[in-house]
Amino acid sequence: MRLLQADTSTNKAWVIALHSHAWPECLPYSEIRDLERVSPPATPIHGHSQARIQKCEAAWKRLEPLLSAHGTSLFEPKTRKHAIAEHARKTGCAPTTLYKDLRRYWQRGQTKYALLPDYDKSGRTTPAADDASEACAITAGRGRKAKNGYDNYQITMADSSFFRKVIEKEYLPNAQISVPAAYRSLVEQFYRYADGNGELHVNPLGARPSLRQFRHFLLKAYDIETRLRGRLGNSDFEREHRKRLGTIMADCQGVGHYYEIDATIADIYLVSSEDVTKIIGKPTLYLIIDRKSRLIVGFYFGLENASWNGAMQAILSIAEDKRALCGRYGVPYAPEDWPAHQVFPSEFLADRGDMISHASSNVAEGLHVTVTNLPSKRPDWKPLVECGFRLLHNSIQPIAPAYDPPSNATRRRGKHYEKDACLTLRDFGHLILTTIIAYNQREMLGYDMDTKELLDNVRPSPIALWNHGIQSRAGLLTRYEESTVRFALLRKKKAIVTDKGIEFESCFYSFPEAIAQKWFETARKRRFSVTVSYDNRLADSIYVHPLDGKREPYVATLTERSAKYKGMSFDEIAYYECLRAALRVDAEHSRLQNSIDLSTTTRPVMNAARERLKSAPKVSRSARRADIKEVREEERKLERKAMAKIEGGKRSEVPALHPEPQNSRPPTPTPAAASGSLAERIEAARARMRS
Template sequence: MLFKNDVFELDGERYRVLHPDSGSKSIWCISLDSEFAWPVRLPELEIVNLPSLAQGEVTHGTPSEARIRKCDASWARLAPLLRAHEHDLYDPRRRNRLIAEYAQEKKCSVGTLRKDLRRYWQRGQNKLALMPGYDKSGRRQGTDGDGLLPVTAGRGRKSKAGHKVYQLTSADAAHMKRVLEATYLVDKRITVVDAYTELINKHFRHADGNQTLFANHRGERPSLRQFLYFLKKNYNIEVRLRGREGNKDFERDHRKVIGTVLADCLGVGHFYEIDATIADVFLVAAEDRSKIVGKPTLYLIIDRKSRLIVGFYIGLEHASWAAALSAILTISEDKRALCARYGVEYDPDDWPAHQVFPVEFLADMGEMISEPSTNICEGLQGTVTNVPGLRPDWKPTVESGFRIEHCVLRPITPAYDPPWNATRRRGRHYEKDACLTVKEFGNLILNAIIMTNRREMKDYPLSLSELSGGVRPSPIELWNHGIVTRSGLLTRFSEETVRFALLRKERARVTERGIEFRGCFYSSQEAIAQKWFETARKHRFQVTVSFDTRLVDQIYVHALDGKSQPHIATLTTRSEAYSGLSFEEVKYYEDLRDKVRAEADEQRLQGRLDLRNRTALVVDNAKAELKALGNKKSRSARRADTKPARAKERQLERQESAQLQAAVPQPDAALESVARLEITSANRDQQDRLKAILARMSAR
């Protein structure tokens, strides 16, 4: 069923329904595909069951004031004619006469009335149908067969220098497109001028009589302004920035920011963001403040919803799993002992998230993507989400936390070295002011964390429930309010549980010399009581151990049955030399030891070869003399005379080795004192004489 203004298709042509003519059982329609169409009458039975392609009127977006004025003027001119003779205008025999009479009456053009009337019918039969199509004004914009971009057509600002305006062709557009996509849009270092120069160099040069190439004259080549217009017209700002900066840099620095990081955050404890940075402060050694130890590593763990700093690490470890473990451990660490270690006053109200672990850790693609980070999932019932590299905007809370802490510490910390100083020519040497040790700087960091957790945030987006509940926008109050109203329960873990869960786990071998692990040997009272080492003399076996890579002194040994609690094993006397070292240092020394063993094996082999070479002649001569005797005695017969032969051989040995020698005369006291004179390089003659005297004494 068709209604007024519905559009249908008949014989490949679109029509709009204008008005039914009940007397002749037909419908007045007008073609939409003809620029000079007028209403035609079509049989009702022929079109009534055709499907409708569109309903209603043509939309015009948001028209400008000029278009509205034009529309109002056209409507004021046409409306009286429609009110008086709308249905009569469908009939061509009456339409021409009525339009001519009305045009003479209103003193307007018949052509104008015919154009307005046709537009009124074709575009929906309402006032807005008379809206002028300024958006379609001007030269038609299209592409050629190769899909190239549009070209100019006699337009352009007249040159002040008097030369003609160059008119771009389809080939010029293709040249610009290729040059831009090969240079400007792929390399941030290339400027628009550089790309324009490349365009002229490749496509707009001519040779003189000497075949020397010159750029075409102005008016015979595209101008820089035309080139820049082409660039901005056909490549929007996102395309330009993505090509020149890269997708990651665009997403980080140039993308639209219309959302908030709290959009997918369910509440406090949902996301903990963790990251590390190098603190811009030079520190000194605790034992000797004259020695600078460099800049420390700072880890922060921040709850996304409340901005509460729940964990941290400050020390000389590089950004690694070992340092991240220490930061995560501070979530459950005894806060009184933590404050006492850094000399900070303890207040339990400053630590509302004590021992509370999140649903999800957000970290970058560094140490938190390593294999040991799976311990968080297995032992602490959490999830680790690694955001893409070079995308700090995915964890903005902790990134902003670093900036806040640096802003707090900058005016009060000696030897603070701002990042821009490193790139400044002849920058200042702030390390000369270094005087803080690691623990003293930790005191500053911990006090800054407590102050940050207490401080109210000016622009924090409080929810309606928080506003109505009178919640102050400080991290501690937001946490205390959120932990009560949060849907779902969070989990607490003790320090011992967290420490044990986060340690690396590997397999160690039990031998008769102890529990052998990474070049060290360990023992424990439990292992001795269960006779592990005696059993290992017959059959060696393996156990699971947990360890901290930073210190080899102790390891956790898991029970063989998997039910009992792990116990601590310590170094045996065989490995006491490694006490206080890390496993990496032990590996270094073990590699040196293996190198020494390999060299010793080579030396021992060479010694055996030399022995064979030196004794081969003696052995061969002995064999030859035995063979020359021609004695065919059996082995038993040869051994029968062993005792008398041994006695006779021993007698000859005694006569040879027990002979007394004549006594050697002792040198007199004078010669002995001369022999003890110090020989110096300055008196070569005296040195030679002393050597001669000593030689004569030896000869006597």
Template sequence: MALFKNDLFHNESGTRYRLLHVTPETDEAWVINVTDEASWPRRYSYAALLDDMDKQKLALVSSTGHRSVSEYTSAAKARRKNAWKIIEPLLASAAIYDPKLRGPLVSARAEATGASKTTVNKYLRDYWRGGQTQDALLPKFPEIGLNQPQATNARGRRPSDSRYEIYQMHRSVDDKHVIAAVKEHFLDGEVSTLQHAFQEMLKEHYSYQDGNGQSYIKPSGERPSYRQFYTVVKRCFSLETILRGKKGNKDFERDHDQRIGSALYEAIGVGYIYEIDATIADVFLVARDDRSKIIGKPTLYLIYDRYSRLCAGFYVGLEHPGWETAVQAILSLAEDKVALCHKYGVPHDPLDWPADRIFPQKFLGDCGEMISRNSNRICDGMESTISNAPPLSPQNKGTVECGFRLIHASIAPATPGYEPPSNVMRRRGKHYDRDASLTLDEFAAIILRAIISHNRREMKKYALDPRAALRGVSPVPREIWEDNIAYSAGVISRYSEEYLRLQLLPRDKATVTDQGILFNGCFYSCADVEKKGWFVSAANRGRFDVDVSYDRRLVDSIVVHDLRDARKSYSCGLTTTSESYRGYSYAEVKYVQTTIKRILQNGEDNALQEKIDLKKFISDIAQPAHAAMKLATKGRSRSSRKADIAADREAEKRARRQDEPATPTSPQPPAATDRLPNNVVPMPDRSTAPAVAVPQQPAMKSGETQVRPLSIQEKLRLKKQEMLNDITK
């Protein structure tokens, strides 16, 4: 193995050497020990060096250690130039390597340049040890201070009045105290400060107690100053470490982290990644039927294609963000755009909707609605995947997040009731809600037109693909989509709105009864289901369950899936039993039914008391009547009571006709009993009493007095009189 000029090699002990000069004719080689900073070149046999290389006693060092000139400042380069001017004449001859000739040459050059011999020797050593290039003469500014001693060695600015000596910091002790205080008392939240950590460090490690046990901080000169404390903090803690400790990892990555890369990350082409998210729009709305009533701010869902920045779907509603609301935004991907534009009075242009009915390979959302179990239906039936960004990481779905800002910025100047986000938490902020005048449909029309405008607008900072730029494609969302769709046509799918609706709506079990299909407290039916005889079967053979798809926001209809054919489904509406719930949501129905149940529970005690009072009232009438019946039928058989039933019934009717006339009768003169007190019940006048057929009584025995039995009316009057007179029988 050959050795060449400037080659580095080391021996078995690890000492490094550099080959400075070779004279093959004389078998002479000059070598310098790089490991020893005070060494000078020494003469070796070139053949002996090569022999040691072959015997592996010496080995080449792969790294040459050359440095780049661009790393150094202009001051360093000026020093390099000056040093090179001093030693350049000496290097013209190989005599400089010889120690006998080197001394006079260095002395002469030092006298000629005005530099000291020590300086000239230093430059020569640096030149030889550094690879015999001009860069070897560069001063090592970056290495200054790296090999400091453990103590600060009496450094620091003294106070002007010299009232104390500078405290000398020791890395083994003082730095540990500073690091521990910062970690414990500064990086524990946003409230704590460096001054607080400094004070806690002094209290824990630089204080003493007097004879009374009182703690005092050591005086200046016997403890680190705040400037020394802060110097250690800057040296031992990076800005990222401090921000992560103060803000937390999530807030740091969202607000303070570096922004390396592009939003096109992972987006191979159009239709690969759709970003979906929701926000509360910054506009106050009014009720449709009464514009004097403010209904608050709506929920806005947007779906953006990451590659082209095309807004492919949206939804505006009053529901809170959730899976059911996200379904409406996803359904808008396949919604009839002609009908949509006609509904809101916006001119329709097919070029504005190049992504109509196209589904992506991946939906990217946050850990909200897209993490719902129901969202798995996207993966099961539509060959798409769902990815959720980590919580508090809007930068991972920056396309849709910027879309919200751009939409709001475009509509803010001309939209009444718009409230800037800065005004929400502002003290004594302006009342923008007083200007609210738009209904939900009118605001949806504005959002639709803003989306169309965005899809037509040129994006100045968009990183247009070079191939697309050479084809003359403008950085307009709809043009980027049209140009790139040819490369993505084989990996994206197209679905109809009907299929999407059945696939995305949540499913559950409903019960078929003889009154209809019972689901969440409501009954449903339709002609197709009635023809299949489900309700008759439920009435005679028992209830059974079926699968239904439903919209939690509205109970008006459900989709019932056929039991035997999964491809068939029926749209069923409310029956007359549940018609009163039309226009309600299932949550509202549940609340109403819970309220009714609570009302019934509250009335159970009253109902029970009424039952008991009724039974007592019946008993008060039945017991005397039963006793009177026993007395009247004493000695008679049971069958004899019905022997003259026709005559007895006719007599009772004649008596009732007198007591309950259908027409007014002539007034009777007031009886003498009318002048009696209110608490006295008049006895009936026997002369005017109707004739009643009295059953034949058995013959009286001697000594008995004949007693006519009292009628029921008479007994009731006597009972009432007894109660009024507080007579207890």
């Protein structure tokens, strides 16, 4: 029971039972004074739905005037009856409603929040898996009566597990599976019966869950984030469906803090500058945008693919001579159009493409700038440069011929915009430079300016925002000359100094200082390595770092040995060297075959010569060498006679110097012949040589 009021002077205590349809009753205070007292938990004030709060406020509005007017006299039944009847007549409220509110007020602590409705007890709670059988019905007879005459199917714990299996194995992992398709799979797996012939049939209505019940379970058991992450993936959810409570400017400290860099393919067909009838395709466009001011500080437009070569050229454009650049493309030059000239940021924000290569480390090492590679498929982490492409394309679309919108690629029987192509790369450069200058001067309608910019009356254009922000950031940013930036962005590798020159990527280089310092003579005794910086696009020259590292790098050029590679890129040279290596492999095989063929062809002749020597009379070595001069002279005469004989104005048929041996063995010289005069011995030697 709950104690409502106690009066020790009259020994009266008003109490009310908590768990019954009761009213206050009066007891002697002395009977309850020594009983154990337990304080029930207070009703929480926060965390209620708006509907419960509204119901509570309405009940308090009805009851509060009654309590203020009569107070504790309402404990008496007669007083309570007349008071409630009079109050119901004045307010137009039903007496039963007032009785219910008053009982709840007394039983739950005599506070305003005791009138909260018991919405938490509405419906049927889902039984826990460990203390309820799978056949326990969750819905417990809910649902309006079906119009088709079938009973409503009551969802059980087993049905819930079946739902989850289909949803988690088929529906969530595959965005191609719709809810009806998942429901069909559910019925096919778990809600079919076999007839007497063993054929499977779908359970009739009332014996299986309906599509509406399946969809209701899906939406109730899996929230929208779980469904979208499972079906689309985390990257797509974060990009397209996540909440957007923050802003990219939250951690940006001002102009020059973050530069966003990215590349795209420009949607314009270009033509060759040598022959305007030849189309060279669409150029690559790089942009570098300052996050705070939205100023385009760097760019590249050309035929390089989206790679480190294009990114390097875009970064170099920050420090490039803008007067020469504008003159090259025929654009009027004004220094105020380029306020971020030579200013480098604290951090580059790039994707995981070209700027994740090892060469991008040169930016951090040479220019002391951090390069942050953002996660893949997250363009929302560098939204300014992504939108910058769209803004530039929107600006040039009405004026550029042969503009091919991306939507044309998926359009049925799309238009052939390439037929209108007439812009060369120089014309495209003039268009892009002019558009960038106009973009930097154009005011942004939706830019969120801070209070200081508003008080200083700053116009919301990128140039004005940069000029205003650079005043407080000038001491924190760094400027670099073009030569410094160009050298810092070059790739670095090791080269070998040989007696033929500085060998690098299959090319040989030299420079006067190396010759003066006798590098190549030293390399004949012991080769050594040096560090070189190079541009992968052209192999004509490289930078060679001095051995002591204290002087400026040397410029080395190709030697005569590698002059054939002049004007080529290192990738082209690698291709030719690959062809050369393949040719060498084939040549080695051919050389081996040629040597074996030579040995096979000459082996019979050589063997026959050895056999003739074996069959000849035995002569000592000194005897064989004694008359070389005379025998050689005789043999020369025979050769001349055979080679130089002229008969009847026509060269006679040349007899063989060494006729084929006859089948019969040559006659063995007699000892008398062997021991005859010198002339006889010479004649015998000739006979042997002829044989």
